[in-house]
Amino acid sequence: MIAVWFSCGAASAAALKLTIEEYGAENVRAINQPIAEEHKDNRRFCREVAEWCGVEIELYNASKYPSGSCVDVWNHRKAMSFPKGAPCTRHLKIEARQEWEAINSPEWHVMGYTVEEKARHESFVKLERQNLLPILIDAGMTKSDCGDMVRSAGIDLPAIYGLGYPNANCIGCVKATSPTYWNLVRETFPDVFQQRAEQSRRLGVRLARVKGQRIFLDELDPSAKGRPLWTMPPCGLFCEEYTATKGEAA
Ligand code: SF4
Numbered sequence: 558m559i560a561v562w563f564s565c566g567a568a569s570a571a572a573l574k575l576t577i578e579e580y581g582a583e584n585v586r587a588i589n590q591p592i593a594e595e596h597k598d599n600r601r602f603c604r605e606v607a608e609w610c611g612v613e614i615e616l617y618n619a620s621k622y623p624s625g626s627c628v629d630v631w632n633h634r635k636a637m638s639f640p641k642g643a644p645c646t647r648h649l650k651i652e653a654r655q656e657w658e659a660i661n662s663p664e665w666h667v668m669g670y671t672v673e674e675k676a677r678h679e680s681f682v683k684l685e686r687q688n689l690l691p692i693l694i695d696a697g698m699t700k701s702d703c704g705d706m707v708r709s710a711g712i713d714l715p716a717i718y719g720l721g722y723p724n725a726n727c728i729g730c731v732k733a734t735s736p737t738y739w740n741l742v743r744e745t746f747p748d749v750f751q752q753r754a755e756q757s758r759r760l761g762v763r764l765a766r767v768k769g770q771r772i773f774l775d776e777l778d779p780s781a782k783g784r785p786l787w788t789m790p791p792c793g794l795f796c797e798e799y800t801a802t803k804g805e806a807a
């Protein structure tokens with residue numbers, strides 16, 4: 558059985574389609590972890606991709622956080638971001654995936670790694686999972702190819718892409734430090750920006766980085782620019798951004 562981890566991004570949609578074409582729907586299970594802070598259009602995309610691929614996309618949240626809410630995780634952990642990752646990734650993505658694996662014992666995994674992400678794929682295989690199939694890499698698929706494939710099936714990409722975001726992560730993703738990203742959140746979702754600014758100030762978390770210095774969101778100049786958004790990775794399922802646990806609160 559091949560577990561395809563569908564993130565509501567274009568690449569994982571293309572990966573699911575290609576996996577089913579190559580191995581047959583009977584050998585594939587598709588799983589998505591719905592996160593409360595994602596754009597609501599991600600749910601529409603999930604339904605349409607399931608119909609396109611002819612499979613059910615199972616929804617699975619970690620038993621400890623059935624709400625699938627990052628805000629709940631941050632409040633419970635009294636933290637939003639650690640030097641190598643975020644507690645929401647740990648609890649809502651990685652632990653949920655591990656729970657699902659313990660119950661269902663998949664023999665193989667598929668994620669939406671494109672040819673641009675070959676190094677990340679190889680790193681995962683080396684450090685985390687040897688049974689990861691390079692579906693998109695073997696097919697020579699770029700991120701742009703994946704978007705084209707989905708659109709040519711008549712499916713609109715998640716609305717979040719149309720607003721300038723590089724992936725279908727949560728709105729106001731706490732892994733981001735770029736002023737460019739946070740000012741885009743401020744512009745497109747001012748209420749979310751305010752929520753993140755308030756919660757991060759309350760928890761003492763400096764989410765943005767300017768000239769190498771971490772600052773609070775409420776200190777961020779609205780005209781500040783930083784790293785280009787395409788460098789921001791999608792939310793990981795395989796501990797890529799969260800390898801250090803030393804120093805974090807229990
Ligand atoms: S997308 Fe960002 S905010 Fe959402 S779970 Fe992943 S790391 Fe957390």
